[in-house]
Amino acid sequence: MINLWIGIGVLTLIAIVIMFWPVLCYQRRARSEAAGRQQQNIDIFRERLAELEKEREQGTLADAEFAILKLELERNLLIDVEDQPVDQPAVRTPLGQPQLVAVTLLALMIPAAALGLYNHLGRADELAVALNMPAPGSGEQPTLEQALTALEQQLDAEPENPEGWYLLANTHMNTGNYTAGVAAFEQVLIYLPEDAPQYASVMGQLAQAMYFANDGKMDAAIRTRIDATLAREPYEIAALGLLGIDAYEQQDYTAAIEHWRKALINADGAAADSLRSGLQRARDELIAAGQPVPDLPELAQAGITLQVSLSPELLAQVDPEQTVFIFARPIGGRMPLAAVKRQVKDLPLTIELNDSMAMTPQARLSSQTEVEVSARISLSGQPQPQAGDFEGTLDSVSTTAGSEPVTLVIDQVVQ
Incomplete structure (x- = not known):
């Protein structure tokens, strides 16, 4: 009951x-x-x-x-x-x-x-x-x-x-x-x-x-x-x-x-x-207000700090204005738990993925202990992958807040 x-x-x-x-x-x-x-x-x-x-x-x-x-x-x-x-x-x-x-x-x-x-x-x-x-x-x-x-x-x-x-x-x-x-x-x-x-x-x-x-x-x-x-x-x-x-x-x-x-x-x-x-x-x-702020460990939630870069071998094949999509997904899943949109000219960059970037309230980074992380340069500007896009993927990344930064290199061509 x-x-x-x-x-x-x-x-x-x-x-x-x-x-x-x-x-x-x-x-x-x-x-x-x-x-x-x-x-x-x-x-x-x-x-x-x-x-x-x-x-x-x-x-x-x-x-x-x-x-x-x-x-x-x-x-x-x-x-x-x-x-x-x-x-x-x-x-x-x-x-x-x-x-x-x-x-x-x-x-x-x-x-x-x-x-x-x-x-x-x-x-x-x-x-x-x-x-x-x-x-x-x-x-x-x-x-x-x-x-x-x-x-x-x-x-x-x-x-x-x-x-x-x-x-x-x-x-x-x-x-x-x-x-x-x-x-x-x-x-x-x-x-x-x-x-x-x-x-x-x-x-x-x-x-x-x-x-x-x-x-x-x-x-x-x-x-x-x-x-x-x-x-x-x-x-x-x-x-x-x-x-x-x-x-x-x-x-x-x-x-x-x-x-x-x-x-x-x-x-x-x-x-x-x-x-x-x-x-x-x-x-x-x-x-x-410029007042003293107490330490608040209670606010530490799931988060991933990513250091995203582009392989030098691919640098000549991309345009600085092209879109870069950065995703965190459940391992083996498709619905993103966190998503960020940047441009090639922003690379290399350091970014934190957390629950504030959730696509829906029910699908949050904190719902998983480990996730798959990827960064993709989209030639079409759309989030759906297409042949010819450039991508980098990490299969298993901890979502524990405070973990060491993770390096993610875009070095593959989507087939």
Whole structure:
């Protein structure tokens, strides 16, 4: 049943970005950017739906769970398309970069915090019952609203059900009803045993919900909740994340780094990525302000330093303006994990390949311990290899950050 909450976590992330971001940080979007955002959400929808269908076929996801997750995916996709029409740019309001960073970090940390509790609670029977009830008079599967109504009725009749309240809380957050989310999280804490390992995690998520319900502003009540959470678990991700966000907004970048580094100790996946992104931004702010910058080994990710050169024997056969493509691929694979475009006149050059050069979020250099690296001079200017191009290849290169530079010589003719 863990797959249910993996899905809920992903949906929470999508919904928070779609619904909460406009409330806090309307930004001008050009038509091309709006179209790209819609396409990205469509791609996410298709990918997640395929994963859910696969889980259902494998028997790891019940039909009832599949139904509500599919409804949520469709709902979020429709909301995004309706709210961001391609032919109409979004509204702009004055919100600074610190707030944008803050909301991004908070949205990304919510799913990671949510997963731990369900590992402990382990069921969502009431929702399954609700989804299996046919809609009155139609015989069809109920809508999300009908299922939630049934769940609320179950909780009214049998309130001593922390997993049911937890599901209700996350769904309210998912649909932008943050005040109701706060109330539901409070019910979780009432009925969840205080000695449960995930109790502190729920406390942190309650603080997050309070922050959202307060329009992304810190106040005394939220800080009190954070303090209580950290008194129980000093490295709780959500609480530390909120403290870091507040410090960042106050331009106390050193304090933000301190909080986010502590949060990173227990974080993984998307939460860890968002925290590293915040650390990098805080570090950049310190550098820009000329302030001391702490050593941040946490930012060391996968990377390859390449020293690319052209064989002297081929120098007379190339034009300085011709394009040089530099790729890193999985060994035996075709989809590039990192790609860079240069010109012959730039050779020899030293360049670092890392996750910022990924072609897609799912295909990153850090996903592999070793990769195949190549550099090719394209006579046509296109990335696809053609006969007559010049190329150099290394079959197995470590992606460990900090490794010694690797020499790559373009010395072969593509046949």
